Amino acid sequence: MCLAIPGKIVEISPESPTTALVDVVGVRRKIDLGLLQDDKPVPGDWVLIHVGFAMSKISEGDAVDQMRTLRMLGEIDGAMQEVQGYGLEDGK
Amino acid sequence: MRYVDEFRQPELISKAAEEIRRLAGTQRHYRMMEVCGGHTHAIYRFGLKDILPENIELIHGPGCPVCVLPMGRIDDGLSIAQNPDVIFAAFGDMMRVPGTQGSPLEHKARGMDVRIVYSPSDALKLARLNPGKHVMFFAIGFETTAPSTALVMMRAKAEGIRNFSVFCNHVTIIPAIRAILDSPDMRLDAFVGPGHVSTVIGCRPYEWIAKDAGKPIVISGFEPLDMLQSIVMLLRQLQRGEAKVENQYKRVVPWEGNSAALRAMGEVFQLRPYFEWRGLGFISQSALRVNEQYAAWDSEQRFAVPGIRVTDPKAAQCGEVLKGVLKPHQCKLFGRECTPEHPIGALMVSSEGSCAAYYNYEHRKAATETSLSSIS
Amino acid sequence: MPAHPATIRFRDPQIEMAHGAGGKASRRLVEGLFAPLLFDGAPTPLNDAACVELSGTRVAITTDSFVVKPLTFPGGSIGELAVNGTVNDLAVSGARPEALVVSCVLEAGLATAVLEAEIRAMAKAARAAGVRIMGGDTKVVEHGKADQMYVTTTGVGGLMPGVTVDAQSVRAGDKILLSGPIGDHGITILLARGELDFEADLRSDTRSVFPLVEALVRAAGPGVRWMRDPTRGGAATSLNELARDCGLGMVLFEDQIPVRDMVRGACELLGLDPLHIANEGQFLAVVSPEYADAAMNALALAPGGSEVQVIGEVRKQPAGSVLVTTLYGGSRIVDMLVGDPLPRIC
Numbered sequence: 001m002c003l004a005i006p007g008k009i010v011e012i013s014p015e016s017p018t019t020a021l022v023d024v025v026g027v028r029r030k031i032d033l034g035l036l037q038d039d040k041p042v043p044g045d046w047v048l049i050h051v052g053f054a055m056s057k058i059s060e061g062d063a064v065d066q067m068r069t070l071r072m073l074g075e076i077d078g079a080m081q082e083v084q085g086y087g088l089e090d091g092k
Numbered sequence: 093m094r095y096v097d098e099f100r101q102p103e104l105i106s107k108a109a110e111e112i113r114r115l116a117g118t119q120r121h122y123r124m125m126e127v128c129g130g131h132t133h134a135i136y137r138f139g140l141k142d143i144l145p146e147n148i149e150l151i152h153g154p155g156c157p158v159c160v161l162p163m164g165r166i167d168d169g170l171s172i173a174q175n176p177d178v179i180f181a182a183f184g185d186m187m188r189v190p191g192t193q194g195s196p197l198e199h200k201a202r203g204m205d206v207r208i209v210y211s212p213s214d215a216l217k218l219a220r221l222n223p224g225k226h227v228m229f230f231a232i233g234f235e236t237t238a239p240s241t242a243l244v245m246m247r248a249k250a251e252g253i254r255n256f257s258v259f260c261n262h263v264t265i266i267p268a269i270r271a272i273l274d275s276p277d278m279r280l281d282a283f284v285g286p287g288h289v290s291t292v293i294g295c296r297p298y299e300w301i302a303k304d305a306g307k308p309i310v311i312s313g314f315e316p317l318d319m320l321q322s323i324v325m326l327l328r329q330l331q332r333g334e335a336k337v338e339n340q341y342k343r344v345v346p347w348e349g350n351s352a353a354l355r356a357m358g359e360v361f362q363l364r365p366y367f368e369w370r371g372l373g374f375i376s377q378s379a380l381r382v383n384e385q386y387a388a389w390d391s392e393q394r395f396a397v398p399g400i401r402v403t404d405p406k407a408a409q410c411g412e413v414l415k416g417v418l419k420p421h422q423c424k425l426f427g428r429e430c431t432p433e434h435p436i437g438a439l440m441v442s443s444e445g446s447c448a449a450y451y452n453y454e455h456r457k458a459a460t461e462t463s464l465s466s467i468s
Numbered sequence: 469m470p471a472h473p474a475t476i477r478f479r480d481p482q483i484e485m486a487h488g489a490g491g492k493a494s495r496r497l498v499e500g501l502f503a504p505l506l507f508d509g510a511p512t513p514l515n516d517a518a519c520v521e522l523s524g525t526r527v528a529i530t531t532d533s534f535v536v537k538p539l540t541f542p543g544g545s546i547g548e549l550a551v552n553g554t555v556n557d558l559a560v561s562g563a564r565p566e567a568l569v570v571s572c573v574l575e576a577g578l579a580t581a582v583l584e585a586e587i588r589a590m591a592k593a594a595r596a597a598g599v600r601i602m603g604g605d606t607k608v609v610e611h612g613k614a615d616q617m618y619v620t621t622t623g624v625g626g627l628m629p630g631v632t633v634d635a636q637s638v639r640a641g642d643k644i645l646l647s648g649p650i651g652d653h654g655i656t657i658l659l660a661r662g663e664l665d666f667e668a669d670l671r672s673d674t675r676s677v678f679p680l681v682e683a684l685v686r687a688a689g690p691g692v693r694w695m696r697d698p699t700r701g702g703a704a705t706s707l708n709e710l711a712r713d714c715g716l717g718m719v720l721f722e723d724q725i726p727v728r729d730m731v732r733g734a735c736e737l738l739g740l741d742p743l744h745i746a747n748e749g750q751f752l753a754v755v756s757p758e759y760a761d762a763a764m765n766a767l768a769l770a771p772g773g774s775e776v777q778v779i780g781e782v783r784k785q786p787a788g789s790v791l792v793t794t795l796y797g798g799s800r801i802v803d804m805l806v807g808d809p810l811p812r813i814c
Contacts, residue, residue, distance in 0.1 A: 002130045002236040002288030003739045003813055004314075006095035025093050025733035027668040032213055034243045035353045046095060048291065048344050049737070051183070051233075051813050052211025052665075053240040056291040056350065058095055062343035070104050070317055073324065074111045093733060102723075102795035109796070129814055139798025158814060184739075184810035197807070201484050210664045210738070210811060237813065316798075433492055433806050443739065444814050453800040456789045 004050035006058055007031070009043050022049060095343070099315030100138075108320035109143040115327040121147045123279060124326060125416055127269060128286035129156030129444030130314055136453035138316045148323065151416035152449075154268050155286055157232045158185050158442035159414060160369040161261055163402040166191035169230045169259045170199055172395045179205045179222060181215040182230040189441050192402055196230075212244040212258075219248070219256035226255045228391050231262055236288040238262040238380055239353035242360035245382070245389050259391035260382050263367065265289050266297050267378035271369075273305050277417050282326040284319065285311040287341040292357075294349025295337050302335040313341040360386050370404065370438065371411030410437040413446055420450035427451065475504050486807030488535075490700030490746075493806055495709070515635075516696060517561035519627060526627040528563035530554060533620045539582065541660035543652075543671030546619055547589025549748055552674050553699065554623035555597045559678040560695035560751050562633045562685070563625035565597065570604035570621050575614040586617065597676035599623070628682075630689035635713035637693045642782040643760040644718060645753045647680055647767065648673070648775035650703050651731035654745035654809075659734070664811065666737070668730045673749035680773050684753060687766030691759025697751045701804060704743035706752055707790045708804045718790040720780035720802075725792075739812035743792070743802050754782060 007022040018033045020041070032053045033041060039057060041047055047054035116122065126132060132152045135141060141150065154160055170191050173180035180196060187197045187208060200206035205225070209215045215229035231241045241258060248256045265286055272278055285298060290311045301309050308329035312322035322340045329335065339345055360382060367379030382390035391397075404410060407425055412418040420426055420439070430436040432448055439445035443452075478500030486493035517530035534550045551568065558565040570590065574583065594601045652673040659666050677697060685692060694714075698706040703725075707718045727735075727742045735742050755763045760778065767773040786801065793799040 002128065002234070002286070004236070004288050004291075005733075005737050006093070008094075024737055026730040027666055027733040027737060029666045029737075032211075032240070032243065035239055035350060035356065038350075038352045048288075050236055050288060051240050052213050053243070055236070055288065055353070056344045056346065059343045063095060063098070066321070066343060067098055070108065070321060073104075073107055073321075074114070093729075093736065096736065105796040105798075136800055139794060139800050142798045143796060156814065183813045185812045185814045187810050188806070197486075198484060208663065208811065210666075210813070214663070214665060233814070316796075432803075433496075442814065443812050452803045456786045456801050 002050060004048045004055060006046050007049045009041050009045045009047060011043050020054070022047065022054075024049075096315060099313070099317040101317070105143070105316050105320065108317060108324065112148065112320060112323055112327065113145045115324065115331065116145045116148055118147065121149065122281050122327070122330065123149050123151055124282045124284055124323065125151045125153045125272065125280050126284040126312075127153035127155040127265065128289065129159065129442070130288065131284055131286070131312065131319065132156070132446050132449055133444040134314050134316070134319060136449040140316060140319060144323070151280065152413075152446035153272060153416060154369070154372060154414045155234065155265060156439070156442055156444050157234055157237075157261070157263055158189055159410070159438045159445045160263065160268075160371065161189070161232065161438060162368045162370045163191055163404070164400050165261055167193065167402060168397045168399060169228070169391075170196065170204070171398050172228055172259065172391055173199070173204055173206070175226075176205075177225050179207060179218060179225050179227045180230060181207045181209050181218055181227055183210070183232065184208050185442060186230055186232060188435075189438050190435060212241045216244050216248055216253065216256055219253055223255060226257065228257055228259055230259045233262055234265050234286070234289050235262075235292045235357070238361065239292055239350070239356045242356040245360050245386055246356065248389055249386065254388065257389050257391040257394045258382060260361070260380055262361070262380040263369070264363075264378055264380070265293075267375045268369065268372070269301065271372050271375055272415060273301070273307070275415055275417075278415060280307060281330055282307055283309040284322050284326070285309045285337075287311055287313045287318070287345060290341070290345045290349070292350050292353045295339050295345065295347045296349070298337045302337050306335045308335050308338075310338045310340050311345055313344065368401070371414040405436060408436045410439050413439055420447040423447070476501055477504070484807075489805070489807040491705055491805040491807055494701075495804070515561060515633065516557040517563065519561070527624060528558050528561045528627055529622070529624045530557040530561065531620060531622040532557060533618060535615065535618050536657065537615055538660050539586065539616055541656055541672055543656060544674040544748075545586060545589045546617065547586035548593040548674050550619040550621045551590050551593035551597060551599070551601070552676050552748060554621040555599055555676045555678060556697040556751065558623050558625040559676070559681040560633070560697050561627075562631040562692075562695070563627045564682070565599045565623055565625040565676075565678055567600045567602045568594065568621050568623045570601055570619065572604065572606045573614050573618040574606065574608045575611055575616050576608055577611045578616050582616065586619070593676075597678065628685055628689075631685045631692050633692070633695055635694050635710055638710065638714040638716060638754050638782055639693070639756070640716055640782050640784050641757050642693055642754045643757060643778050644707070644720065644780040644782065645755055645760075645763060645767070646703065646726065646777050646779045647677060647750045647752075647773065649726040649728045649731065650698070650747050650750060651727055651735065651742035651745040653748040654702070655731050655734045657746070658738075664738070666734060668734060670728070670730050673747060675749035675772065677749060677751045680767055680770050681751065683766045683770035683773065684763055688755055688759035688763035691756040691763065692753060693756065694754040695751055698747050700746045702742070702744040702746060703752060704741070704790060704802045705804045708802075710754070711788050711790055715787055717783045717786045717788070718780060719783050720790065720792045722792050722794050724777055725779050726775055726777050740809050741802070744805050744809045
């Protein structure tokens, strides 16, 4: 379940601080920020949108970390295999 | 699309698939259940089964809120909307789900006022725009969606909007997972956890799966790289003999969940003592109902509901497919009496139901295995 | 098709909206009820236009009804759709569109200004497409019996020499061409209805595709096997129909299917597949491999053809189906929908 898409907060509605205009590659909609009142997003923040509500802020830092991990997939283990092949890991 | 395209990069997907093949080896057969219907849909949409090794079996779980809704509940909702002053509002997902007298769309064709909404807020807006009518929002979804329904009901109360009510069919994920693990025919090694539900409930509610049932669970995002990375993490746990809860979807899922969302749910809903899940039977404490403070916005309090239980045709094996005991094409009715055009069960109607996904995306692929590389 | 006995295979007790959506249900209605009773002597499979021979001249004739809500939307209105839709059906049948007649069913209470605007739109579209609107009919029904106006256009054109559109001529190895980005029209209409509260700077792609078809035929006529304009039901429906009609498989390369960012964004948000979304200014063509390059070059140079793409090829398998493949080796079958695509949240 749960189709949720990342979108960028363009502006908070002047009439209603719990409503924001969000943009997804040029498609715009007003969404409700009521579920993020404990961690209010500001324009420029990216949020996860589900049924017209912002569910969570997207952490750029975590996304970058994840991409780094994904790029290294196979490389660390590959290197470990090589090292194990030399029998070095136990200090033998 | 930012935060989407990065996680669909073909080279990285191939790399992740390679790593999975390396880790999975050939000796052991792994059975992993993806709980959430959105993950089922993603597996088919991105063709992930094509790039996973044969010895990793993905079993589709019951996390499809449309699929597990008993037909009687749809009849109940539609019976309220028979009243010409009532507008039946629901997500698109509900529109083709068959009740005993037809689906919401079929009722619309016969003159019922049925509207598709993208958000529960839109349903409330309909109520504001149609003061002479009553808008009944047919609410479905797991914990991902329930907080939004709750917040909209809080707004209705605050604004004194009386011509609006919610027919609440929200269900909770943990009891469903428990029912799967309690099922005697079920042999599972690990779980791919529902990423979006977890933005609300966090990762703690799954700890018993690791501690008590001894199964690894990785809370996963929905892009191909998310799911593949989750499988890598599960394989690593399984090979080290570990069982813990890990959060693959860190960029969006907070370990502690969303307190404002949980508060909204607590303000408006309470747990039903039990609820019938189509195919799984009655599960206690597994569904939400509107509480007393919001009775004026509870369709079941505002209107008389027939409450007739409709049993599924015996031949339909929805339950076994929902539990992952049977694959869709193993159900006797699959592709014959039960097709997307004439669905018997909701698993064939809902776009994330495993039967519909299998039928729409998969079942004619068997012949292509040998020929994808050749033109002949 | 046997003239006797007519075998009605359509068993639904009543007509539902799905029967008009252009997908599976529509096909069942046409093939199961209309065809056995009406289309005596019609070719199987059924094409966009019927071809008849009148005193030695081969002529294509086609008709289409336009029922659209709202009447006007960014990029066009019902008037334009009514002209371009029929012009395009003639074009993809290999005919040079010549003349149209228009039939209107008007709802009592319709503002004359609204009607006038649509008639002007039809005139403008006809001029742009180089066709003459030569007559028509008007009926008025009671208020509430028509959504403001329903328009039907019937068009006729001479079949161009050097091209035969025939699903049976399609062969494994043929290339599948698409004239431009898909999904613009359907998403524009969906957003214009206002029910979903989304906004985007999108326009309907309604236009006559005849100039492109003409360029294609001139450069690659002998290699053109089949053409269709993917309207309701989208490219997926047209290609599924072809796959079923010729018994071969349509294999598409996902990364080569042109879709505008905004259409993609709207589809992701609403859980829709661009392949199922209606288009009003695009066409699909299946061209033999020997003529594919000439076809692409000619189209790319023709006005409005700059976004043409080879999106796939015909193969033996999966027979009767459409398969979309990705660069990383994943694939999925894309079937026709039963009815209209519906937004989803799950």
